[in-house]
Amino acid sequence: MKKKRALLFLRTLTARAYVRVFGQMREATWIVASILGGFFTMATYMYLYRSIGTGADFTGIVVLGGFMAPFFANVLWGVAMQLYWEKEMGNLELMLVSPAPLSAFLVGLSVGGAMHTMLRALAVLVFGVTVFKVHFVTVHLGVAVLVFLVTLWAMYGLGIVFSSLFLYHGRDAWRTADLIMEPVNVLSGNYFPVRYLGMGLASVAILVPTTLGLDALRQLLVPSFGPVLLGWRVEVLILVGLAFVWSIVGVWALEAVEYKARRDARLTLRWQ
Amino acid sequence: MRGFLASMYVGLQIESNWTRKWVWVLYLVAYPVGSFLSVLVLYGVFGRQSGLLPFALYGSVFYYSISMVAFDTAMSVHDDREHYQTLKYIFLSSTSYGTYLCGRAATRYLIALAGIVANLCWMVPVLHLPFAPNWAALFLGCALGFLIGAGLGMVMASLFLLTARLDTDVVEALFGGMFVMSGALFPPTAFPPLLERIAETIPVSGFIELVRRGISGVQFTGFLASVPLESLMLRVALGAGAVFVLGVVLVGLGSRQAQRKGYVDMTTAF
Numbered sequence: 001m002k003k004k005r006a007l008l009f010l011r012t013l014t015a016r017a018y019v020r021v022f023g024q025m026r027e028a029t030w031i032v033a034s035i036l037g038g039f040f041t042m043a044t045y046m047y048l049y050r051s052i053g054t055g056a057d058f059t060g061i062v063v064l065g066g067f068m069a070p071f072f073a074n075v076l077w078g079v080a081m082q083l084y085w086e087k088e089m090g091n092l093e094l095m096l097v098s099p100a101p102l103s104a105f106l107v108g109l110s111v112g113g114a115m116h117t118m119l120r121a122l123a124v125l126v127f128g129v130t131v132f133k134v135h136f137v138t139v140h141l142g143v144a145v146l147v148f149l150v151t152l153w154a155m156y157g158l159g160i161v162f163s164s165l166f167l168y169h170g171r172d173a174w175r176t177a178d179l180i181m182e183p184v185n186v187l188s189g190n191y192f193p194v195r196y197l198g199m200g201l202a203s204v205a206i207l208v209p210t211t212l213g214l215d216a217l218r219q220l221l222v223p224s225f226g227p228v229l230l231g232w233r234v235e236v237l238i239l240v241g242l243a244f245v246w247s248i249v250g251v252w253a254l255e256a257v258e259y260k261a262r263r264d265a266r267l268t269l270r271w272q
Numbered sequence: 273m274r275g276f277l278a279s280m281y282v283g284l285q286i287e288s289n290w291t292r293k294w295v296w297v298l299y300l301v302a303y304p305v306g307s308f309l310s311v312l313v314l315y316g317v318f319g320r321q322s323g324l325l326p327f328a329l330y331g332s333v334f335y336y337s338i339s340m341v342a343f344d345t346a347m348s349v350h351d352d353r354e355h356y357q358t359l360k361y362i363f364l365s366s367t368s369y370g371t372y373l374c375g376r377a378a379t380r381y382l383i384a385l386a387g388i389v390a391n392l393c394w395m396v397p398v399l400h401l402p403f404a405p406n407w408a409a410l411f412l413g414c415a416l417g418f419l420i421g422a423g424l425g426m427v428m429a430s431l432f433l434l435t436a437r438l439d440t441d442v443v444e445a446l447f448g449g450m451f452v453m454s455g456a457l458f459p460p461t462a463f464p465p466l467l468e469r470i471a472e473t474i475p476v477s478g479f480i481e482l483v484r485r486g487i488s489g490v491q492f493t494g495f496l497a498s499v500p501l502e503s504l505m506l507r508v509a510l511g512a513g514a515v516f517v518l519g520v521v522l523v524g525l526g527s528r529q530a531q532r533k534g535y536v537d538m539t540t541a542f
Contacts, residue, residue: 026437033441040448044457045314048328051458052319088355171290175299182306186313196317 005101012104013111020078020112031120034070038124039131042066045191046132058192060136060222063128064214065190067121068151072185072210074117075155076177079109080162084173092267102258103251106163110156140220147220147232150239151213157246158209164253168261184208189215195227202229209246212239275367279375286351287383304387307336311457326401327492328457330484333391335456337384338421338476339447345377345425346443349432353538360537369527370520373429377422385414392487404489412505413483419512420475426519430526434533436540456480459493472496475511482508 024030042062049058083106086092095105128134166173187201188194188210194202195215205211206229216232216239218225229235261267288296311332315325353359362372396403428443453460453471460471471477472495481496482504491497496504530536 030437030441033445037441037445037448040445040452044448044452047452047462048314048458049318051462052315052322052324054318175290179299179303179306183309186309191310192314192318197313 008099009101009104009107012100013108016105016108017112017115020109021116024116034120035123035127038066038070038120039127041069042124042128043131057224059132059134061193061218061225062191063125063132063134064218064221066128067125068210068214068217069185069190070117070121070124071114071152071155072188072190072208073181074113075110075159076162076181078113078117079106079156079159080166081174081177082106082109083163083167084169087167087267096258096267103160103254106160106250106254110159114152114156136221137223138221144217144220147213147216147236147239150236150243151209151217154209154213154239154243154246157243157250160250161246161253164250164257167254168257168264168266184210187211193218193225193227193229195229206238207242209239209242212242275365275371276375276378279367279372280379283376283379284383287379300383300387301390304333304336304384304391308332308391324458324492325399326488326490327459327484329395329399329401330487331454331456331480333388334417334480334483335451335454335476337381337388338417338424338479339451340384341377341381341418341421342424342428343440343443343447344380345373345422346428346432347440348373348376349429353536354540357537357539363527363531363536368524370426370523373426373523374422377425378418381418381421402488402490406486406489406501409486409501409505410483413479413486413508416508416512417479417483419516420479423512423515423517423519426523427515430519430522433523433526433530434535436535436538450474450476453477454480455495459495461494468495475508475515478504478508478511 042065045062045065046059049062083092083102086095095102129136162177166177169176187197187205188208189197189202189205190210193215194205194211197205202211212229212235215229216235219228219232230238258267290296291299308329311325311328315322315328319325319328349359352362363369365372392401395401428446451457453467453474454476455471460468460477463471478496482501485491485501485504499507
């Protein structure tokens with residue numbers, strides 16, 4: 001029985017990931033526009049730093065921020081908001097009456113989302129490195145890739161927590177996502193060393209895994225990077241902890257909110 | 273006019289009726305913060321010596337006002353057609369679709385301006401921003417900003433009317449590019465000469481410089497410094513008028529084509 005359930009989970013995960021990866025490839029405009037959007041944001045901060053005279057010190061930092069930014073956008077709009085979109089489109093009730101577990105849908109979305117976002121983020125990285133002539137130190141590349149993967153795990157775990165919250169809500173969920181997007185980007189230090197926010201704000205910001213992930217990646221790949229928040233080894237340990245915590249809380253919250261939403265008859269409530 | 277006012281009312285309901293009124297007012301005030309939070313951190317920490325904090329703050333909040341209008345006006349096509357499935361009824365009504373979009377844009381612009389004013393009320397005294405308004409220039413600038421935002425929104429809306437899957441990414445890329453070029457966050461004098469020339473010609477950069485001078489009474493950088501205020505007003509007015517007319521014409525053409533091709537009630541689960 002357990003084997004059957006595990007198989008069902010895996011099949012659901014693969015199916016949802018497949019749709020996410022290949023569905024996003026259907027339109028060339030989506031791919032080109034998202035790469036250009038990421039590049040323009042990066043260019044804005046590059047020129048901003050140049051205009052205030054700190055351009056050279058921050059190029060690598062900005063390019064890495066530009067690389068990570070699409071992942072948070074994907075977590076928020078592609079995972080956290082997904083159940084809300086499914087509800088609005090009328091798919092959610094079909095998903096719920098199927099035997100497939102809802103958590104498998106979300107893990108599939110996360111895996112698929114991370115894969116297709118990776119292509120776009122890599123393109124932004126290549127553009128950034130080429131146009132702005134950034135040099136990264138690749139001695140610790142293997143460790144950096146591991147740090148990046150742990151960061152993704154924690155980020156998408158957080159996405160599942162958010163998705164359970166947004167499942168219950170209507171348009172206010174969409175508004176909330178819109179509201180928190182930019183402040184979270186700033187708090188996570190996407191385009192500057194997060195240590196400049198001060199330890200008080202930074203200690204709140206570490207709840208968003210991008211904060212520690214970016215700080216650790218910058219320590220590993222940009223030799224002149226500073227001031228650091230914590231040593232990268234400590235940051236990786238905290239990230240692993242966050243990944244476990246957000247994943248467990250996410251699955252628990254999803255079950256709890258799904259039950260509450262069923263009870264309050266909000267699963268088929270559209271346009272609210 | 274009745275159609276325009278009714279569209280404004282519909283816009284207000286869509287913007288506000290997802291929550292209680294007091295929560296919405298808080299949201300209205302909190303929302304623009306995202307547009308200038310990075311400015312506060314970046315110029316507050318790294319750019320203090322440059323003295324460009326007021327330049328970037330005014331620039332980013334006013335850029336936010338027109339980008340919001342254009343983005344929401346354009347996306348209202350998808351919302352009305354796919355999400356609420358009401359686009360066909362709007363087309364059946366006696367109000368032209370262009371008028372409807374202008375009404376929606378007007379509401380969005382007023383909401384954005386209200387959020388900006390609420391934030392300026394604390395930013396000006398707390399951050400000691402220069403504040404010596406030339407009210408004529410400021411009001412004219414704001415009116416022209418509406419024409420630019422609504423015009424750009426209608427240009428995008430005309431594309432959306434004829435396509436099913438043009439994504440928000442397309443609009444975001446357009447506005448991302450315009451944000452770089454507009455001189456909202458940094459003076460375009462940081463660009464290579466060719467890009468600086470392009471930045472000088474786009475209406476958005478002129479609008480931002482106009483309202484910046486209109487509200488602060490200060491010319492912060494060398495960007496458009498050789499253009500006196502009156503000439504700047506005229507230049508922005510011409511640019512804004514052109515963008516708005518282009519938007520109206522394209523929406524008219526797009527509406528007719530969309531009706532002819534049967535795209536008005538198309539649903540693709542997009």
